Amino acid sequence: MSYEPQQSPVAPMATSRLWTAGASGGLAVIILLVLAVMQPAVAGWMVMGAVAVAFTTWFVNRRPVSGAAYAPLVSEIPAEATGDTGLMTDVFEASFDPMMIISGGEADDIAGRRIVLANAAARELFPVSAAGGLLVAVIREPTVLEAIDDALFTGEASRVDYISGGANERHWRAQVHPLPEREGFAYEGQVRPEALVLLTLKDETDLRRIERMRVDFLANASHELRTPLASLSGFIETLKGHAKDDPKARDRFLDIMATQADRMSRLVADLLSLSRIELNEHIAPDGRVDLSRATSDVLDAVSVLSRERQVTVEADLGIGGADVIGERDEIVQVVQNLVDNALKYSSAGGKIEVTIERGRTLDETFQSRMADSTRLSLVTPDREQGARYVVVTVRDHGPGMAREYLPRLTERFYRIEGQKSGERQGTGLGLAIVRHIVIRHRGALSVESAVGSGALFAAAFPLAPDRKSVATQPIEEIF
Amino acid sequence: MNQHTVKAYGDELNQLTAEVVRMGGLAEAQVADAIESVARRDVALARAVIERDLKLDTLHYDIEKKAIRLIALRQPVASDLRRTLGAIKLASDLERTGDLAKNIAKRALILAEGEPMQLLTRSIERMGRLVSNRLRDVLDAYTASEVERAMSVWQTDDEVDEHYNALFRELLTYMMGDPRTITACTHLLFMAKNLERIGDHATNIAETVHYEITGEDMMGERPRAVPAPGEDAAPTPTLTGNDAPSAD
Numbered sequence: 001m002s003y004e005p006q007q008s009p010v011a012p013m014a015t016s017r018l019w020t021a022g023a024s025g026g027l028a029v030i031i032l033l034v035l036a037v038m039q040p041a042v043a044g045w046m047v048m049g050a051v052a053v054a055f056t057t058w059f060v061n062r063r064p065v066s067g068a069a070y071a072p073l074v075s076e077i078p079a080e081a082t083g084d085t086g087l088m089t090d091v092f093e094a095s096f097d098p099m100m101i102i103s104g105g106e107a108d109d110i111a112g113r114r115i116v117l118a119n120a121a122a123r124e125l126f127p128v129s130a131a132g133g134l135l136v137a138v139i140r141e142p143t144v145l146e147a148i149d150d151a152l153f154t155g156e157a158s159r160v161d162y163i164s165g166g167a168n169e170r171h172w173r174a175q176v177h178p179l180p181e182r183e184g185f186a187y188e189g190q191v192r193p194e195a196l197v198l199l200t201l202k203d204e205t206d207l208r209r210i211e212r213m214r215v216d217f218l219a220n221a222s223h224e225l226r227t228p229l230a231s232l233s234g235f236i237e238t239l240k241g242h243a244k245d246d247p248k249a250r251d252r253f254l255d256i257m258a259t260q261a262d263r264m265s266r267l268v269a270d271l272l273s274l275s276r277i278e279l280n281e282h283i284a285p286d287g288r289v290d291l292s293r294a295t296s297d298v299l300d301a302v303s304v305l306s307r308e309r310q311v312t313v314e315a316d317l318g319i320g321g322a323d324v325i326g327e328r329d330e331i332v333q334v335v336q337n338l339v340d341n342a343l344k345y346s347s348a349g350g351k352i353e354v355t356i357e358r359g360r361t362l363d364e365t366f367q368s369r370m371a372d373s374t375r376l377s378l379v380t381p382d383r384e385q386g387a388r389y390v391v392v393t394v395r396d397h398g399p400g401m402a403r404e405y406l407p408r409l410t411e412r413f414y415r416i417e418g419q420k421s422g423e424r425q426g427t428g429l430g431l432a433i434v435r436h437i438v439i440r441h442r443g444a445l446s447v448e449s450a451v452g453s454g455a456l457f458a459a460a461f462p463l464a465p466d467r468k469s470v471a472t473q474p475i476e477e478i479f
Numbered sequence: 480m481n482q483h484t485v486k487a488y489g490d491e492l493n494q495l496t497a498e499v500v501r502m503g504g505l506a507e508a509q510v511a512d513a514i515e516s517v518a519r520r521d522v523a524l525a526r527a528v529i530e531r532d533l534k535l536d537t538l539h540y541d542i543e544k545k546a547i548r549l550i551a552l553r554q555p556v557a558s559d560l561r562r563t564l565g566a567i568k569l570a571s572d573l574e575r576t577g578d579l580a581k582n583i584a585k586r587a588l589i590l591a592e593g594e595p596m597q598l599l600t601r602s603i604e605r606m607g608r609l610v611s612n613r614l615r616d617v618l619d620a621y622t623a624s625e626v627e628r629a630m631s632v633w634q635t636d637d638e639v640d641e642h643y644n645a646l647f648r649e650l651l652t653y654m655m656g657d658p659r660t661i662t663a664c665t666h667l668l669f670m671a672k673n674l675e676r677i678g679d680h681a682t683n684i685a686e687t688v689h690y691e692i693t694g695e696d697m698m699g700e701r702p703r704a705v706p707a708p709g710e711d712a713a714p715t716p717t718l719t720g721n722d723a724p725s726a727d
Contacts (some may be wrong), residue, residue: 027510111490111497127623136497137622140504165511165608165615363631383616383628404648407641452589 001308028053065452097200098122101179102135104152104195110136110173113148116196133292142201144174151178151197161204166283167381167439173202205282213275220412224267224428228260263427268316274412276437277330285327285444288464292356298335303342309338313339316355322390324461330437331461337430338394338457343427345398345455357391358463365389365444365460373450374403378410381462389444389460397454406447410435431466434459490551496546499573502538503618506573510534510578510614510677514607517670518600525591528584531693535577543688544569554580558694565691569621572680572687576614579673580678586666593663600651603670606642610674613639613681624643633685633697646671 027399029050036046092099098121105112113135118128126138139145147158155178179196213260235253243249296317306313330383342352357365368375381387403407405416413428434457438445441461449455509528515526546567549555555563575704590600604612649665672680686697 109494111494111500131569134493134497134500136500136504140500140507140618140622142501142505142508145501145504163505163511165612167612272704363634366635374641377635377638380612380635381630385627404645408602411601411605 008153008342014037016154021444033376051345057082063077070280084231092117093119095119096121097202099201100128100138101200102148102152102197102199104197104331106155107149110145113145113152116340122201122362132249140175141174144176146174148197148199151176152195167379168265169205169440170282171204171208171417177424185430186387206279209279209281213279217271217275221268221271224413225264228264228267232257236410265426267429270427273333273438274433276431277433277440280438283440285325285440287327288323289326289331289461291324291326291331291392292317292319292323294328294332295335295354295356298332302339305344306352309343311343311346311352314351316353316382318356318358321358322356323464324390324441326441326461327463330440334434334437334459335392336396337434338392338459340402341426341430341457342394342396342398342455346396347398350397353393353395355393357393360389360391362387362389362444362460362462363364365391365458366446368448369393369458370395370448370453370456371449373400373456374406375446375448375449377404377446379443379445381442381444388463390463391414391458391460393456393458395454395456400451400454401452403449404451410445481719484528491545491549491553492659493560494553495542495549495563499566499569500618500622502535502542502570503575503614503621505531505535505538506576506580507611507614507618509577510607510611511582513580513583513587514604514611514674516584516657517590517607518644520587520595522588522591525584525587529581530623530679533605535574537576539570542566546570558691561691564685568687569684572683576677578589578679581667583673585668586670590663592667596660598652599653599664599667601676602646603667606639606646606674609642610639610678610681613658613678617681617684621684622693624688624690624692626689629685629688629692630697633682633689636678636682637655639675643671643675651721676715 018324025110032046032050032053036043039046099119100115100122101117103114103116105111106363107112111134115128115133115135115138118126118408122128128138136145141160141162141164143160143162147160150158157175157177160174160176162172162174164172166357177200179198181195183254236396237259239250239253243253285321296315299313299315303313330389339352346352362381366375366377394425408414410431412432415428443462444458444460445459447455485624495639509531512524512528515521516528544592546563549562553559580704588595613635614639617629617632619625650668654661689695
C-alpha cells in the first residue's frame, strides 16, 4: 500500500494535554488528602487545597471539549474523514490509468520534483516504488516536465500528448492537475507546505493505431491492387472483343486471370492480417505455445510442396522445453512465412535447415550462426533482467542477399532490385508480418546472409515460465 | 548510494544527476522531433527543433558550472568524483547530440521545399528510430545505474553502421540513376551521417556510464563490422542486375 492513513493530528490521544491535565490534577488531590490524614494540624488547609485543585482541574478539563479554541479545526475535517481515507486510497490504487502525485520543492531545482505517491498502474509502468522517488528518473519527456512545472508554480492544468519509444511504441496523453498545497509530505525530515500536482496518463495507443491502420490499409491496398486489376480488366476486354471465338486463347487468358485474382485475394488477406497484428502490437499475448511442436506442424504442412520442388528439409527440433509465451496462430504464421521464403529461394536439390534452440539469453540469441556473413538485428526487444528465449532458425542455401539490402528487408512490398520473381509470387508482406508478430511477442528477429551462400533467419520468443511455478505463484501471493 | 554526512552535498550531487537526466530527455526529444520533421515534411516542427537547441546549450552550461562548483567546494572523491565528471561528460555528449539534431532539422527545412522522396526519407526514419532507441536505452541505463544495459548499447553499435552503409549505397544508386536528385540526396546523406554520429555519442555515454558505476574503462575495441563508407575508400555499389532474393 502506498499511502499510510495517518492519525488525525487533532484526535484525542493517550499523551494529549487533556489526559495529562486530568491525571496530574487527580494526583495532586490525592497527595493533598494523604497529607491531610498524616498531618491533622494542617488538615483543614490541605482539604481546602485539594478542593481548589480539583475544581481547577475540572475547569481546565471542561474547556477543550466545549471551548472555542479547538472547535473550528475539528469541524474543518469531516467526522468520517478517517474512514474515507482508506476508500480514497483504494480508489486511487485501483485506477486503470497510471496516476502519480508529484511534489514541487524549489522552483529552480529539478531534483525537487519528486513522486510522493504512485498507484498500482503507475508502478507497473515505471520503475518507481510506492514511496516515490525522483520524477526525472521516471519521465524525461520535456513537454511533460514543463507542464508539471507550470502546474506546480503557476497552478495551470494542462494536457500533453507524447510518445514513449522502445520496441513497443505507445502514445500517451498526460493530464496535469494542480492540487492544493499540503503540509506533511516530509521529504528527508523537512516538513513544509509543498505544491502538489496530480499527473494522470491515458493510453491512447489504440486510437492512434486505428487511425493509422486505416490510412495505411487504404494506401497499400489501392496501390498494390491497381496493377492486377488493370491486367484483369485488360483481359476481360480482350475476351469480350477479338478473342471471343478463340477457345485456345480464352483458356490461356482465363488461367492468367485466375492467377491474378488469386494474388489479389492473397494480398488482401495478408494486408488484413498485417493490420490486425499491428493493431494489437502493444498488447502482449498471454498464451502458451510449444514452439518445437508448432514448427513441426508447419514442416508437415509444407512437406508436399517441398517434395514437389525437390528441396530437402532438415529439422532439428528436439522435444519439450520449448514453451513460449505467445499466440499459437501467430507463431505458426512466423514459422510458416520463414519456411515459405526459404523454399521460394531454394533451387531443386537444395536444402533447408530448421533448428530450435532453447533457453538462450538475449545476447546469445544475437550470436552469429553463419560463417562469413553479415548479421543484422531486425527486431530488438527491450532488455529484461534474466529473460530467456527459445529461438527458431531457418536457413536456406539460395542465392543470399548483399548486406546493403538487409536493413530494408522487413519493409512492406520491398523488393530487392533485379530479383527474379519466383513461380509463386509473394505478396511482399511476409517478412513485414513476421516482424510485427515478433514485436508483439516481445521477441527478437535477426537475419544473416552473404551473397552466394544463402540466408538464415532467427526468430526468438520469450520462454514461458515452468508450469509448476505458475501454479504455485498465486498461492504464495495469498499467504 | 552512499550516505553523506553533509546533507547539502548529497543534495547537490542528486541535483546534478537530475539535471543531466532532464537534459537527456530534451536531447532525446530533439532527435525524435528532427526525424519526425524529415519524415512528415513538417516545417513548423523543424523550426521548433532549431529554436529549442538554445535550451540545451543553456543546460549544458549550467551543468558544467554546477559540477565545477561542486568539485571546488566539496572536493568529491571516488564514486562521487566519477559521478561529477560523468555529468560533465554526458552534458557535452548530449549538447553535441542536440547540435546534430538541429542540423538534421535545418536540412529538413531545405528538403521540404523540394519534391517528396518518401522511399529515402523512410530509410532515414528507420535509422533515426534505431538511433533514438539507443539514446533512450543508454539514458535509462544512466538513470537506473545499470551497467548491463549500457554495455548492450555499447556492443551493438555496429547495427547503426550497417544501416548507415546500406543507406549510403541506396543514396548513391539514386543519385546515379537521376542526377536531379543529387541536392536532396546529399542532404539526406549528411542526415544519415549525423544520425551515425548521434549513435556514436550514445556509445560514448555508455562508456561514461560504465566508468561511473564500475570505476573501470570499457575494455577492448568497440565492435565494428566494416569501415563505414565516406571514411575509407568505399566500394562502389553495383548497378547491374543482381540476383539476390527479395524479402517476401
